Amino acid sequence: MSGLTHFDDSGASRMVDVSEKEATQRLARASGLVRMRPETLRLILDRGMAKGDVLEVARLAGIMAAKRTGDLIPLCHPLGLDSIQLDLTATDAATLRIEAVVKVCARTGVEMEALTAVSVAALTVYDMCKAVDREMVIDSVRLEEKSGGRRGHFRREPT
Amino acid sequence: MSGLTHFDDSGASRMVDVSEKEATQRLARASGLVRMRPETLRLILDRGMAKGDVLEVARLAGIMAAKRTGDLIPLCHPLGLDSIQLDLTATDAATLRIEAVVKVCARTGVEMEALTAVSVAALTVYDMCKAVDREMVIDSVRLEEKSGGRRGHFRREPT
Amino acid sequence: MSGLTHFDDSGASRMVDVSEKEATQRLARASGLVRMRPETLRLILDRGMAKGDVLEVARLAGIMAAKRTGDLIPLCHPLGLDSIQLDLTATDAATLRIEAVVKVCARTGVEMEALTAVSVAALTVYDMCKAVDREMVIDSVRLEEKSGGRRGHFRREPT
Amino acid sequence: MSGLTHFDDSGASRMVDVSEKEATQRLARASGLVRMRPETLRLILDRGMAKGDVLEVARLAGIMAAKRTGDLIPLCHPLGLDSIQLDLTATDAATLRIEAVVKVCARTGVEMEALTAVSVAALTVYDMCKAVDREMVIDSVRLEEKSGGRRGHFRREPT
Amino acid sequence: MSGLTHFDDSGASRMVDVSEKEATQRLARASGLVRMRPETLRLILDRGMAKGDVLEVARLAGIMAAKRTGDLIPLCHPLGLDSIQLDLTATDAATLRIEAVVKVCARTGVEMEALTAVSVAALTVYDMCKAVDREMVIDSVRLEEKSGGRRGHFRREPT
Amino acid sequence: MSGLTHFDDSGASRMVDVSEKEATQRLARASGLVRMRPETLRLILDRGMAKGDVLEVARLAGIMAAKRTGDLIPLCHPLGLDSIQLDLTATDAATLRIEAVVKVCARTGVEMEALTAVSVAALTVYDMCKAVDREMVIDSVRLEEKSGGRRGHFRREPT
Numbered sequence: 016m017s018g019l020t021h022f023d024d025s026g027a028s029r030m031v032d033v034s035e036k037e038a039t040q041r042l043a044r045a046s047g048l049v050r051m052r053p054e055t056l057r058l059i060l061d062r063g064m065a066k067g068d069v070l071e072v073a074r075l076a077g078i079m080a081a082k083r084t085g086d087l088i089p090l091c092h093p094l095g096l097d098s099i100q101l102d103l104t105a106t107d108a109a110t111l112r113i114e115a116v117v118k119v120c121a122r123t124g125v126e127m128e129a130l131t132a133v134s135v136a137a138l139t140v141y142d143m144c145k146a147v148d149r150e151m152v153i154d155s156v157r158l159e160e161k162s163g164g165r166r167g168h169f170r171r172e173p174t
Numbered sequence: 175m176s177g178l179t180h181f182d183d184s185g186a187s188r189m190v191d192v193s194e195k196e197a198t199q200r201l202a203r204a205s206g207l208v209r210m211r212p213e214t215l216r217l218i219l220d221r222g223m224a225k226g227d228v229l230e231v232a233r234l235a236g237i238m239a240a241k242r243t244g245d246l247i248p249l250c251h252p253l254g255l256d257s258i259q260l261d262l263t264a265t266d267a268a269t270l271r272i273e274a275v276v277k278v279c280a281r282t283g284v285e286m287e288a289l290t291a292v293s294v295a296a297l298t299v300y301d302m303c304k305a306v307d308r309e310m311v312i313d314s315v316r317l318e319e320k321s322g323g324r325r326g327h328f329r330r331e332p333t
Numbered sequence: 334m335s336g337l338t339h340f341d342d343s344g345a346s347r348m349v350d351v352s353e354k355e356a357t358q359r360l361a362r363a364s365g366l367v368r369m370r371p372e373t374l375r376l377i378l379d380r381g382m383a384k385g386d387v388l389e390v391a392r393l394a395g396i397m398a399a400k401r402t403g404d405l406i407p408l409c410h411p412l413g414l415d416s417i418q419l420d421l422t423a424t425d426a427a428t429l430r431i432e433a434v435v436k437v438c439a440r441t442g443v444e445m446e447a448l449t450a451v452s453v454a455a456l457t458v459y460d461m462c463k464a465v466d467r468e469m470v471i472d473s474v475r476l477e478e479k480s481g482g483r484r485g486h487f488r489r490e491p492t
Numbered sequence: 493m494s495g496l497t498h499f500d501d502s503g504a505s506r507m508v509d510v511s512e513k514e515a516t517q518r519l520a521r522a523s524g525l526v527r528m529r530p531e532t533l534r535l536i537l538d539r540g541m542a543k544g545d546v547l548e549v550a551r552l553a554g555i556m557a558a559k560r561t562g563d564l565i566p567l568c569h570p571l572g573l574d575s576i577q578l579d580l581t582a583t584d585a586a587t588l589r590i591e592a593v594v595k596v597c598a599r600t601g602v603e604m605e606a607l608t609a610v611s612v613a614a615l616t617v618y619d620m621c622k623a624v625d626r627e628m629v630i631d632s633v634r635l636e637e638k639s640g641g642r643r644g645h646f647r648r649e650p651t
Numbered sequence: 652m653s654g655l656t657h658f659d660d661s662g663a664s665r666m667v668d669v670s671e672k673e674a675t676q677r678l679a680r681a682s683g684l685v686r687m688r689p690e691t692l693r694l695i696l697d698r699g700m701a702k703g704d705v706l707e708v709a710r711l712a713g714i715m716a717a718k719r720t721g722d723l724i725p726l727c728h729p730l731g732l733d734s735i736q737l738d739l740t741a742t743d744a745a746t747l748r749i750e751a752v753v754k755v756c757a758r759t760g761v762e763m764e765a766l767t768a769v770s771v772a773a774l775t776v777y778d779m780c781k782a783v784d785r786e787m788v789i790d791s792v793r794l795e796e797k798s799g800g801r802r803g804h805f806r807r808e809p810t
Numbered sequence: 811m812s813g814l815t816h817f818d819d820s821g822a823s824r825m826v827d828v829s830e831k832e833a834t835q836r837l838a839r840a841s842g843l844v845r846m847r848p849e850t851l852r853l854i855l856d857r858g859m860a861k862g863d864v865l866e867v868a869r870l871a872g873i874m875a876a877k878r879t880g881d882l883i884p885l886c887h888p889l890g891l892d893s894i895q896l897d898l899t900a901t902d903a904a905t906l907r908i909e910a911v912v913k914v915c916a917r918t919g920v921e922m923e924a925l926t927a928v929s930v931a932a933l934t935v936y937d938m939c940k941a942v943d944r945e946m947v948i949d950s951v952r953l954e955e956k957s958g959g960r961r962g963h964f965r966r967e968p969t
Contacts, residue, residue, distance in 0.1 A: 027865075027866070027869060028227075028231050028302075028866065028869060028870060029869075029873070029893075029894070029895045029896070030891070030893060030894040030895070031893070032892065032893035032895075032913065033892050033893065034835065034892035034893055034913045034914075034915065040511065047312070068187075068386065068389060070504075071386060071389055071390075071504070072187055072248055072249065072389075074504060075248065075390060075393055075566050075567075076246065076248050078505075078506070078566060078567065079246075079248075079397075079563075079566055080246055082563065082570045083246075083563065085877055086877065086878065087235065087238075087239055087242075087246075087294055087297070088235060088294070088297055088298055088301050089234065089235050089238075089298060089870050089873060089874055090231065090302065090870075090873065091301055092890065092891065092892070093877045093890050093891060094890055095569065095570050095571055095572060095890060096570060097509065097510050097511035097569070097599060098506075098507060098508070098509035098510065098511055099506070099507040100506045100507070100509075101504075101506070102504070118509065118511045119511075120511065121890075126300075126304060127300070130297055130300060130312075131297060134293045134294075134296075134312070135246055135247070135293075137293075138247055138286065138290055139247055139248060139249075141285075141289060142247050142249060142250055142286050143187075143249065145285060149285075149317055149320070149328060150317070150330065151316070152314055152315065152316045153206070153289075153293070153312075153314075153315035153316070154313050154314060154315075155312075156296075156311065156313075156315075157309070157310070157312070158304075158308055158309070161308070169308060171309065186388075186389070186392060186419075186420070187389065187392060187393060187396070188392075188396070188417070188418045188419070189396055189414070189416060189417040189418070191415065191436065192415050193358065193415035193416055193436045193437075193438065199670065227863065230663070230863060230867075231866075231870060233663060233664060234664060234725050234867060237664075237665070237666055237726065238722075238725055238874075241722065241729045242722065244400055245397075245400065245401065248393050248396060248397055249393075249396065251414065251415070252413050252414060254413060254728065254729050254730055254731060255666070255728065255729060256669050256728070256758060257665075257666060257668035257669065257670055258665070258666040259665045259666070259668075260663075260665070277668065277670045278670075279670065280413075345706075345707070345710060345737075346545075346549050346707065346710060346711060346714070347714070347734075347736045347737070348714055348732070348735040348736070349734070350733065350734035350736075350754065351733050351734065352676065352733040352734055352755075352756065365630070386505075390505050390566055390567065393566065394564065394565060394566050397564075398564055403718055404715075404718065404719065405553065405556075405557055405560075405612055406553060406612070406615055406616055406619050407552065407616060407711050407714060407715055408616075408619060408620065408711075408714065409619055410731065410732065411718045411731050411732060412731055413731060439731075440733060444618075444622060444626075445615065445618070445619050445622075448615055448618060448630075449615055452611045452612075452614075452615060453564055453565070453611075455611075455633075456564070456604065456607055456608055456611060457565055457567075459603075459604070459607060460565050460568055460604050461505075461567065463603060463635075467603075467635055467646060468634070468648060469634070470632055470633065471524070471607075471611070471630075471632075471633035471634070472631050472633075473630075473631060474614075474629065474630035474631075475627070475628070475629045475630070476622075476626055487626060489627065517829065545704065545707060547822075548704060548707055548708075548822070548823065549711060551823060551824075552708060552711055552823060552884050552885075555823075555824070555825055555884060555885065556881075556884055560881065572887065572888050572889055572890060572916075573825070573887065573888060574827065574828050574829035574887070574917060575824075575826070575827035575828065575829055576824070576825040577825070577827075578822075578824070595827065595829045664863075664867055664938075683948070704823075708823050708884055708885065711884065712882065712883060715882075715884075716882055719882075723871065723875055723878075723930055723933070724871060724930070724933055724934055725867055725870065725871050725874075726867065726938065727937055762936075762940060762944075763936070763940075766933055766948075770929045770932075770933060770948070771882055771883070771929075773929075773951075774882070774922065774925055774926055774929060775884060775885075777921075777922070777925060778883050778885060778886055778922050779823075779885065781921060781922075785953055785956070785964060786952070786953070786966065788950055788951065788952045789842070789925075789929070789950075789951035789952070790949050790950060790951075791947055791948075791949060792947065792948035792949075793945070793946070793947045794940075794944055794945070797944070807945060
């Protein structure tokens with residue numbers, strides 16, 4: 016563990032210099048959970064079958080947020096993105112799981128873009144349902160997989 | 175449970191009309207955790223004592239994100255904010271806790287601003303430490319307290 | 334016709350000074366059309382009945398754009414908004430009509446917010462359908478109604 | 493007509509994956525009209541000869557909006573742009589025509605950037621003249637030409 | 652001199668809490684200089700008399716930047732603004748002076764908005780002329796006057 | 811001196827077409843000064859040794875602003891950046907010097923990104939200290955060095 020690369024020798028924060036790195040195909044996959052009351056999830060899923068769709072609004076919010084990651088995370092490189100995809104699925108009666116996959120051809124990875132997409136989609140679910148359930152919790156936001164770049168393929172062990 | 179107020183009768187999404195509500199003093203407090211390896215947290219805390227400071231960068235990212243909540247969350251009202259405060263503290267050897275308090279005088283509450291501040295601060299911690307610990311997890315992002323507005327004071331029960 | 338109020342006496346552009354005006358309840362309603370091939374509109378409406386929904390994506394894009402009007406239109410005042418609502422309806426076999434209503438309590442009106450919502454929703458329809466119909470046209474973007482402020486109520490004559 | 497490429501098989505919206513496409517030189521040209529009363533257009537053109545210049549403000553607004561297209565249109569790829577040019581010309585006594593040409597070397601086209609530039613320039617004309625003519629109408633916003641990319645050169649037939 | 656109000660007792664940065672302050676009419680005036688070669692200034696002024704106008708582009712850039720001050724300056728409150736005005740005048744053969752006046756009715760002042768307007772207008776002058784004069788210098792960016800708020804009227808002594 | 815390249819033949823402003831230029835490694839270095847009372851600088855430096863750090867907040871503000879240069883400067887190309895670094899050092903008892911170095915591989919240079927980083931970092935210093943010293947002045951913001959691109963290496967003569 017060589018230390019935190021966002022700091023230079025004197026300890027000042029900086030954006031890591033990637034100008035010597037090669038632009039390669041990169042992918043990152045992240046996930047997160049929104050825990051809520053079963054009635055809330057039922058309401059989301061029922062409206063999803065009608066015209067209004069919490070899942071669709073959250074998905075769009077996540078996609079749009081991924082594009083603005085470099086604006087939100089101070090030391091993150093601004094990147095054009097080639098693909099962003101979000102899935103939202105109920106994994107049990109009280110849990111909505113969000114997964115984002117982001118791709119780019121760039122000198123640096125897109126973990127932050129995938130994690131930002133998941134977080135903002137989760138916040139949007141909260142916003143749209145808070146009138147009926149203020150106690151929803153966003154849990155387990157984490158990187159699942161990452162490929163491209165010098166450090167090789169990473170895939171998180173299932174827990 | 176009367177239904178999801180972000181949808182009108184036909185199910186289309188909309189920004190809730192708050193023009194009839196009164197502008198009152200409002201406060202929201204939210205929190206979240208970043209779980210990591212003890213070495214990672216030690217590294218954060220040690221650098222915090224030198225000039226470079228993960229906690230300070232994350233705090234600023236959270237403050238700046240709170241100001242842009244209306245840009246990120248599709249159906250959230252754009253609000254001027256009167257106060258944003260973030261605290262980041264280690265609660266055990268492997269956990270960093272983030273808490274945000276936001277205040278405004280407005281026609282609608284600032285839960286989303288507080289939750290967005292916490293989420294983006296947590297993502298920033300991830301970004302700055304991911305080179306040494308890709309398996310960090312963001313957990314338990316939730317509303318702790320809310321006051322002002324018609325629906326009265328809310329304080330989450332300790333779990 | 335006294336002249337263009339965005340220019341001062343020397344002809345330089347400026348943001349009109351509204352500090353002497355009173356904050357009042359204001360509303361603006363704007364509309365626009367997207368003309369397309371009947372097959373394209375049928376495809377939009379059919380998907381609208383399934384989970385994917387061009388209309389929903391366009392509606393959200395319009396809502397989010399309304400919130401950023403002051404960022405896009407150089408001499409427009411930045412405003413918090415109290416309500417934004419968009420309707421998208423087919424008015425004949427080849428025409429989608431978009432209508433936006435925006436409300437605020439402020440020193441200046443929200444015509445630009447309503448017109449921006451309509452325009453960006455229309456552009457989003459174009460974006461989502463351009464792979465099947467590049468010749469869609471955005472037409473008749475205009476102010477329909479406006480109330481609040483010194484100059485009284487305005488309602489466009491039907492043509 | 494194979495269907496709307498912004499949706500995946502289950503109907504959820506997504507940003508189309510362009511990672512397999514080649515980066516090529518791309519150009520898009522779009523146009524639109526602002527119809528107004530002859531006195532309004534005369535006022536615009538007269539001020540254009542002095543220091544204040546509606547056309548110049550609208551041109552800049554269009555250029556700046558083109559750069560932010562990926563922020564405004566939910567499923568549009570964020571792109572660096574190599575060139576943006578806008579022309580505003582009176583085509584008859586009551587009509588201002590706006591044309592935008594955008595160029596980039598990228599994996600996807602710039603139709604949306606050109607159309608967004610035209611739309612925001614037109615909205616800016618409206619904003620700057622609305623005090624003297626609220627009934628201006630934005631018409632015929634459409635793609636005129638597009639080159640680069642797999643689907644070859646497109647040029648709209650004159651109507 | 653009681654200390655830096657942007658820090659709380661433990662030294663962490665925060666956005667100062669203004670929720671107890673009264674909303675009052677506030678004004679700030681700031682200025683700055685762009686020093687350049689006389690030929691450069693002549694070129695600016697000559698084009699200013701034709702259709703292209705460095706001064707007009709810079710003025711708009713300053714106005715638009717003022718509206719985004721809260722986005723740029725980390726601990727600055729986001730504010731709606733009631734008026735922004737910029738003047739650019741040649742004060743000698745090699746100096747362009749920029750002055751901005753900003754007004755708002757708010758709980759906090761608009762010094763940062765006025766200074767940001769001046770700085771971004773000056774940067775825009777640099778951008779538009781850098782092909783002919785890379786050695787231009789931005790000098791003496793400073794607050795000239797401020798009124799409203801608890802601390803009374805401030806007017807900088809002429810130097 | 812052939813004229814201002816931001817204008818086309820008719821004098822209208824435009825974003826210069828760089829589509830024929832080659833993408834090369836580019837670097838720009840800019841600097842600026844913040845002049846203040848010695849007590850103010852002492853206060854900054856002392857807090858810098860504790861947890862609160864004006865220099866750190868200003869550094870982050872500069873980094874984030876560099877990433878948004880294309881949004882702020884109307885005719886500037888939007889660019890992904892490979893590296894941004896800021897140094898803030900006291901050069902005498904009353905002067906803080908800010909230097910920014912920006913790198914990119916692109917078709918156009920990054921002078922504006924470096925100058926914007928310096929300007930916004932300086933404005934942030936002003937914001938954080940204005941409660942104790944309203945008369946601070948931002949001086950000598952200028953390009954120090956530039957490499958890459960057709961016009962070769964530039965290094966400003968020491969004055």
